[in-house]
Amino acid sequence: MAEPAIALDGLERRYGERVALHGVTVRLEPGATLAVLGANGAGKTTLLRVLATLLRPHAGRAAVFGSLLPGDGWKVRGRVGYLGHDPLLYRALSGRENLAYHARLHGLEPARVEQRLSAVGLARRADDPVRDLSKGMVQRLAVARATLHDPDLLLLDEPRANLDPAAAEALEPLIGRASGRARVLVSHDVDGALAEADLALGLRAGRQAFCAPAGEIDAKTARELYA
């Protein structure tokens, strides 16, 4: 059997004396989608950052594609794509230059950049500096960046922010269920997230409120997280 995309067991992460994450236990198979729900400050972003190997676990077990974090985190960096609140793009450089930089960091061929630019519909504006692009375009570029290296696991924090329905639709093959990648999805659109997820994880003040197949979670349970 293939390794799970994510295997967390009692994951803990502190911020000084405060608990950011505690006792998070979840297992996600390759290609499946995990919806992470919770109010602001519940630890959703922290969880994503731990999975992205940007933060190290303080206690518990965390493995991505079988590689144990933090020690073996470097092994999976090429397989994880992170799309957070920050697009991680340099405003003074153009879209093409930004993607070319990321391509070099990941050791990818330059042709990949052109292909992605077309895929997100930015081929014509690729030479404009990022600061001249609208929020929607920046988001599309960020998606291009996050998927440039064809990651097997996508970590998505509000991926459809600033996107109109047509743009969101166009990005489905890259970051949606259709992409076939394992996904961890953080969204405030509870119903939407549950609809496209296989598993749902609820966080309240850093602690795990529930973790169950998405179909078993009803809207009421989910909304209690925000109470």
Place this chain on the structure above:
Amino acid sequence: MIRTAAAVLRKDLLIEWRTKEAVPAMALFTVTVYVLFHFGLDRDSLDGELASGVLWVTLLLAAVIGVTRLFAAEREQGGLDAFLLAPVDRTAMFVAKAAALFVYLVALEIVAVPAFAVLLLGPDLFDGLPELVLILLLADVGLAAVGALVSALAAESRARELIVPLLLLPLVVPLLIGAASATEPLFRAGGEPEDLGRYLALLGGYDLVFLLIALAVFDFLLDD
């Protein structure tokens, strides 16, 4: 690792070329300070140790500007995250940043040293150009290494603009001693470079030690 460092360096130089934030500011600052010295010291021309001191102290103060800006883009635009997400050797970030700072310093000196010669140096005092270039390059290596380290140390601090000069300036005192002492005889009429070897050795030793230290500890600044 070198390839990654080259990619980061290329990106940094491209951004600097586009935004022109660091080097012009450093150059302008330097020339302005020369003017201040002219009025402050009430002298038309300097020679010997005074000239050497003014040149080097001004360069170091200008370097503070470059050091403060070095990690600014990463911090403000999330560039550090992008780097950390990539399957690369993290030491490459230090190498790239130090190399970038080195380039900025050399660019600065191409403007600042002739400006100094024109504004403040007495006539016919500029004989030892090859030696001066050697001193400048050696000093720049040390400055680049320490500057990159200090920049990263201060990057996460709320008081970054204050911490950088306070941290950088004491650390470069040995470098100042070596560089200024070595340059001093070059600015004296009919002066021969004395003790040049001794001071170059000091500069070289300083460069080596801080490069090694920075390479050893830098990763800990990036980890979380």
Place this chain on the structure above:
Amino acid sequence: MFSKGLRPLAVAAVVTTLAAFALVFFYAPLDADQGFVQKIFYVHVPMAIVALGGFVAAGIMAIKHLRTGDSSWDLRSYVAIHLSIILGTGVLITGAIWAKASWGHWWVWDEPVLVSFLIVFLLYCVYYPLRFSIEDPERQARYSSVFAIAAGAFVPINFTAVRLAEAVTHPRVLSQTGGSLPGEMRLTFLVCILAMTLLFVTLWKLELTAKRTSAQLKRLRSRLELRAQAAG
């Protein structure tokens, strides 16, 4: 954990300090040139040596902190730097007094040890603003350790560089440390160094114990609060 051995250490420190005082005032001969004021040298130089030793030791503890990730090493390093800075202020003050009494100026650039000490002192003073302007506690500790290591390595380099510069322009007028001291002075001097070192280590252990205890207290208190919250 830190308080192990604190009492015998404190006793040893007090005893040695008293012995040092006795030696300084009753045993060591009066200096022919400078008279009684020269005796401040028995405080000034040991203080400087111990302070510098403290800085370097803090650097080594910082290496251990980064290697093991154990935050108690960071605490040890912090306290060592803290105490060395306090000692350092004493060094500069006693140095100024000595300079005034010996040469008539409050400060002299001829003494490479004093000069390089000033630079080191200025550098370490930045430890506090650096440390406390970083909000994430873990990052704060890590960055402080990086600083302590770089600064610790800086101490010998700086000393060499300043020595180099001064040796050329101002040949050393006075030779103080070790080497050419007459027997009675040397003995007094060594005892003073020992006393200062013991004092430093005692204060270091004392402060560590105090900090540990108050941290434990805070933890217990917050645990109680959490329990009260969960119950209520």
